[in-house]
Amino acid sequence: MAGISFSSLIAADMGSASTYVMTDEKTPVTRCRSVVMVDALKSSEVYAAGDEAARMSGRSGQDTLVVSPISYGAVADSELAAILLLSAVEKSAGHRKTLDKSRLVLTCPEGATRVERAALANTALLAGAKKAVIIKAPVAAALCMQRKIDRPQAQLVVSIGASVTEVSVISSYAITLSRHMKTGSSAFDSAIIDYVRRKYSLLLSREVASELKEQLGSAVEPREDASHTLYGRNVITGRPVSANVSAMDVYEAIKRPLEELTGMISDALYNIPVEYAGDILKNGISLTGGGSELFSLADRLKNDTQIDVYQSGEPCYDAVRGALLAAGDDRLLRRLENAYSAYEV
Ligand SMILES: Nc1ncnc2c1ncn2[C@@H]1O[C@H](COP(=O)(O)OP(=O)(O)OP(=O)(O)O)[C@@H](O)[C@H]1O
């Protein structure tokens, strides 16, 4: 990025469920929902972005739509993603901010294709950035977790997002092996909606299902059976009904997709070549991403794999925090670029 002097750093992690932005290391991460509200007939007409759009979802008329510009961790619509990014940056900075004098670092999944990376680069340019860097999210998360990725010894990162799960082996700044799976924590939301509809004839929104998962969900059988009373309409009769949904209900609901997810992760681990095995046993698994916050998931993974599992206090922020670390360190950025873990665009 020679020739441009930057007045500020901006790191952004745009996921299918949430967009995270950090403008400096002392201020907290800003999180907003990855949605925008557009005109139903003319999608270039944007009425709201982020949490404001999410709040209006279902409450506005038929002439508007709430859409996500990010799908499976990749930008599906660069123009709308740029509007979402600018709105998240504005929320983080506390005022409208142009990006032309900022060094912008964006994360992307390891499994992103060239086309998907180009769409992310386009998002940065449409948002007004003169230049930007794209960094692979598992590498950014490992940086945040202070894993020693500068060494040749392998580090294993398992990241679970809303719709993408990745298992990556990192050594000497490079991802040397990876498995990208198009599933994540939002599969649990769908399972909760199905279960509550079948058991209680109550139709839940994704929002409520996700809250139930976050508050009552567990990756191991719950010991205390806490519950939430929910109100809505009976899906068959249309009459108002209430249901007491318990932690055990949520556990039963997510049991199958959870087994599938943890099974896929274990399967990816067993297929890692034996030469990495010693390092991975020694260094453990770095577990990251919002989906990994499911209660007791780290314990379950440790139990399933018999490998130590490490997590930061706020796994959903790891990638954006790591991206900000990289944004402020030229030498590190160059090393990441040489290892194809970061790309200047
Ligand atoms: N405490 C929690 N318990 C269970 N799930 C949680 C918890 N906190 C967040 N999640 C889930 O984590 C997911 C969001 O994680 P994250 O922000 O990493 O995803 P994303 O980056 O938007 O998605 P992706 O990277 O797959 O595109 C959501 O599905 C959310 O419900």
Ligand SMILES: [Mg+2]
């Ligand atoms: Mg993500």
